[in-house]
Amino acid sequence: MKILLSSLLIVVCSLGTFAQKYMQTTSSITFFSSAPLEDIFAESKKSKSILDINSKDIVILMKPNTFIFKNPMMQEHFNEDYMESATFTKATFSGKIEGAFDVLKDGIYPVKVNGKLAMHGVEQLRIIDGKIIVKNGVVSIEAKFAVKVADHGIKVPSIQIKNIAEVVEVSIKITYKELKTK
Amino acid sequence: MKRIFIFVLFLLTISTYAQDDLLAALEAEDSISAGPVVINSTWKSTYLINFHTSETEKKGVLDFRIAHRFGNIDGLNGGGHTLYGLDQSSNIRFSFDYGITDDFQIGIGRSKMEENIDGLVKYKFLKQKKNGMPLSLLLMASVAFTPKEDVLDYYSNAAHRFSYYNQIIISSKLNSWFSGLLNVSHFYRNLIVQSADLSLPRDVNRIFGVGLGVRTKLTRKLSLVGEYAYSFNELRNSEYQYSHPLSLGVEIETGGHVFHINLSNSAGLIGQDLINEGPDNWLDGEFKLGFTISRVFAI
Numbered sequence: 001m002k003i004l005l006s007s008l009l010i011v012v013c014s015l016g017t018f019a020q021k022y023m024q025t026t027s028s029i030t031f032f033s034s035a036p037l038e039d040i041f042a043e044s045k046k047s048k049s050i051l052d053i054n055s056k057d058i059v060i061l062m063k064p065n066t067f068i069f070k071n072p073m074m075q076e077h078f079n080e081d082y083m084e085s086a087t088f089t090k091a092t093f094s095g096k097i098e099g100a101f102d103v104l105k106d107g108i109y110p111v112k113v114n115g116k117l118a119m120h121g122v123e124q125l126r127i128i129d130g131k132i133i134v135k136n137g138v139v140s141i142e143a144k145f146a147v148k149v150a151d152h153g154i155k156v157p158s159i160q161i162k163n164i165a166e167v168v169e170v171s172i173k174i175t176y177k178e179l180k181t182k
Numbered sequence: 183m184k185r186i187f188i189f190v191l192f193l194l195t196i197s198t199y200a201q202d203d204l205l206a207a208l209e210a211e212d213s214i215s216a217g218p219v220v221i222n223s224t225w226k227s228t229y230l231i232n233f234h235t236s237e238t239e240k241k242g243v244l245d246f247r248i249a250h251r252f253g254n255i256d257g258l259n260g261g262g263h264t265l266y267g268l269d270q271s272s273n274i275r276f277s278f279d280y281g282i283t284d285d286f287q288i289g290i291g292r293s294k295m296e297e298n299i300d301g302l303v304k305y306k307f308l309k310q311k312k313n314g315m316p317l318s319l320l321l322m323a324s325v326a327f328t329p330k331e332d333v334l335d336y337y338s339n340a341a342h343r344f345s346y347y348n349q350i351i352i353s354s355k356l357n358s359w360f361s362g363l364l365n366v367s368h369f370y371r372n373l374i375v376q377s378a379d380l381s382l383p384r385d386v387n388r389i390f391g392v393g394l395g396v397r398t399k400l401t402r403k404l405s406l407v408g409e410y411a412y413s414f415n416e417l418r419n420s421e422y423q424y425s426h427p428l429s430l431g432v433e434i435e436t437g438g439h440v441f442h443i444n445l446s447n448s449a450g451l452i453g454q455d456l457i458n459e460g461p462d463n464w465l466d467g468e469f470k471l472g473f474t475i476s477r478v479f480a481i
Contacts, residue, residue, distance in 0.1 A: 048212055050204045059204040061212055065219065071480040072240030072284075080223040081402045086312075086358060089219070090209070094201035115201070157403070159436060 020054035020102075022139055022176035029062055029172050031147075033165040040074055040164070042067040049174050051139070056097040058113060058141075060172070063090050082154050083120060091119035091175075093126075101132045108133050113143070120152040130172075140175040191390060195456045210424045218314035224355040226405060227440045227476055228279055228287065228304070230395045231429040232448070232456050233409050236318040236353030238306050239281030244481050247291075249275045249450045249474040256467025267470055272449035295455045298345075300326040310354060320351040326454045342373040347453030359399040369413075383416035390414045391457055397433070405433040405446070407410075413457055420433075425463040427456050431472075442474040 026049040033040040046066040051058050064083040071074035079085040096114015102109075109132040116127050130143030148167045149156060156164045225235035228245065231284045239245050253270030262268050277291030285306040292299050301324065308319035324347045337343055346369070353363035369389045375475035376385055395409040408430045431444025447469045450456030462468035 048208050050208055052204065057204055058200045059201055059208055061205065061208045063212075063216075065222075072281075073241055073478050073480065077225055086221070090212075092205055094205050095203070 010077070018052070020052060021179045022051040022053065023179050024049040024174050025177045027172075027174040029060075029170065031067070031168050031170050035163050035165045037162040040069070042069045042075070042078065044068070047174070049176070051176050053101075053103050053139075053143070056104045058093075058095055058097055058115070060093040060174070061090055062092070082149070082156075088120050091117075093117050095126075095128070097132070101134070103134055103139050104137075106134050106136065117147075119147070120154050122152040126150055138175060138177075139174065143172045145170055199362055213443060218311035221310045221355050222310055224310065224318065224353055224361045225397060226433050229474070229476075230363070230397065230407055231391055231409050231431050231442065231444050231446065231472075231474075232427070232451055232453075233363070233365060233395045233411075234320075234322050234349065234351060235306060235395070236306065236310075236320055238287040238304050238320070238381055239279050239478075240283055241281045241284045242290055243281045244479045245277075245279040245476055246479070247275070247277045247279070247474060247476045248348075249273075249277070249451050249472070251397065251446065251451070251470050251472040254443075254462060254468045258462065258466075258468055261351070272470055273451050273455070275451040291452065293451050293455060295449060295451070296326075296328045296458075297330050298326040298328050298452060299456060300324055300452050300454070309404065315360055316347055317354040320353070321350060322349040322378050324348070324351075324453060326452060336373060336375065340398070343369040345369070345454045345458075347457070351452065361397045363393075363395040364396070365393040367453060367457070371454075371458070383420050385417050388416065389457060403435045407431045407433050407442075411456060419459070423461045423463075425460055425468075427460060430463060440474075440476040442472075442476075444472045445469050446472060 010056035027049060028043060028045055029047050030041065030043045039055045044062060044066040047060060047062040049058065049060040065079050065085040067075065067078060069078065093115060095113040097111050097113050099109065101111060111130055111132055113128045115126060117124050121179055129145050130141055133140045133142060146167050147170055150166065156166065207372040225237045228235055228237045228239055244480040245366045250271060251273040253264055253267035253272055254264045259270065264270055269296065273293055273295045275287060275291050275293040279287055279289035281287050283299045287304040289302045298386045302322060303321060304322040306318060306320045308315060310316065310318045326345050328343045347367060349365050349367040351363060351365045353361065356432030369391065371387055374385045374387055391411055393409060398406045400406060411427045413426065425447055427450065429444055429446035431442050447462045448456055448460050448465060449470060450458065
C-alpha cells in the first residue's frame with residue numbers, strides 16, 4: 001500500500017515537472033594535445049547528455065573508445081596505454097549550472113558549471129566556464145577547458161613527453177532537444 | 183523499443199532528480215543502444231615473431247619492417263669464431279604491409295632465404311567482443327616466388343619456383359596482459375627436392391601444420407612473446423635432422439616503432455621458410471639472435 005501510494009505520489013509530482021529534461025541530439029567532444037613534436041587531435045560524436053533546465057543539473061557520458069584519431073596507432077595508444085578504455089569504459093561529468101538562462105528566449109548565456117569530472121577512475125571537482133546558446137528555440141551548450149592528465153592518474157612516460165602534452169584541451173559542443181512522451 | 187519507453191518513463195518520474203539519477207539513467211540508456219564492444223590491441227603488431235597475429239594494419243597504415251636473423255649462437259657455424267653468430271646473417275627480410283580497410287591487409291616482402299619474394303592477403307572476419315564473441319578469426323594467404331639462380335637445373339618451369347602458405351588464425355585476448363593464438367596452416371611447394379638417402383621418408387608437396395603463439399604484457403611498453411610451430415609430416419618428425427621452430431622474444435614499443443629482440447632455432451621469416459627449413463636444434467645451441475624493427479606510417 002505504502003509503495004503504491006508513494007509511486008502514485010512520484011507520478012503526480014513528475015507531472016508537475018513535466019518536460020523539463022533535454023537530451024542530446026548531436027554531440028561533439030574533442031581533445032587537443034599540443035607537444036613539441038606533435039599535435040594530437042581527436043573527436044567523439046557519441047557522447048550522451050541530459051540537461052534538466054528546472055533543477056539546472058547537467059550530466060554527460062563519454063566513452064574513451066569512441067574517439068576517432070587521424071592516426072590509428074595514436075588511437076590504439078590512447079585506449080590501450082593511457083585511458084585504459086577496457087578497464088575504464090566511460091568518463092562522466094555531472095554538475096549544476098550556475099547563472100541565469102532562459103530556454104524560451106534566444107540568446108547566448110554565459111554560465112558556470114560546478115561539478116564532478118570522473119575520468120580514468122579518478123574524480124575531480126571542477127568549475128567550468130561555458131555557454132548556453134538558444135537559437136530558434138534550439139538549446140545547445142559549448143565549453144572549453146583544460147585537463148591535466150596527471151590529475152586523473154594518467155602517466156605519460158618521460159620518453160613520450162615531447163609527443164604528448166601534460167595538459168590537454170577539451171572542447172564540448174552538445175545540441176539538445178526536449179524529451180517528450182505522448 | 184519497450185526498454186527505451188521504460189527508460190523515458192523512468193526519466194520522467196524521477197521527481198527528486200539528483201545528478202546521480204540522471205547519470206544512472208544515461209548509463210542505462212547507453213547500455214541499451216550500444217552493442218558489444220570489440221576488443222582491441224590483442225597484439226602489438228601484425229606479426230608476433232614469425233607468425234601472423236590477429237591484428238591487421240588499420241586502414242591507410244603502411245608498416246615498414248626490417249627483420250634480421252643472425253647465425254647460430256652455438257653448434258653448427260656458431261661459437262666464438264663467428265662471435266656467436268653475429269658475423270652471419272641467416273636471413274633478412276624487408277616488408278611493406280598496408281591496410282586497405284580496417285580488416286583487410288595486403289603485404290609484400292623479400293627474404294634473403296631462398297631469395298623469396300612474397301605477397302600476402304589477410305582478412306579478419308570475426309572480431310572478439312566483450313561479453314560476446316570470445317575469439318577473433320582470420321584468414322591469411324600468401325605466395326612466394328624464388329628467383330634463385332638455377333645452377334642445379336631444378337626449375338624447368340617458372341611454376342616450380344612458387345610456394346604457397348595459407349593459414350587460419352584463431353586468437354583471443356584472455357585478459358589485459360595475456361593473449362594467445364592458435365593457427366592451422368597449409369603449406370604447398372610446387373617443387374620439392376628429395377633426399378638421396380632412400381631410407382628416409384619421402385618429402386611431400388603438401389604439409390599441414392599447427393602453431394601456438396603467446397604474448398604476456400609486462401609493462402605498457404614491454405611484452406614477452408613466444409611461438410611454436412608443428413608440422414604433420416613424416417619426414418619432419420623422423421630421424422632426419424629437423425626441429426620444429428620455437429622462438430622466444432621481447433617486444434618493446436616506442437611511439438610509432440615496435441622493436442623485437444628474439445631467439446629462434448629457425449631462420450625462416452615467412453611461413454614458407456619457417457616450415458621448410460629447420461635442421462637447427464635448440465638443444466645443440468643452434469638458435470639465433472634476431473631482431474625486427476617496425477615503423478608505421480599513416481598515409
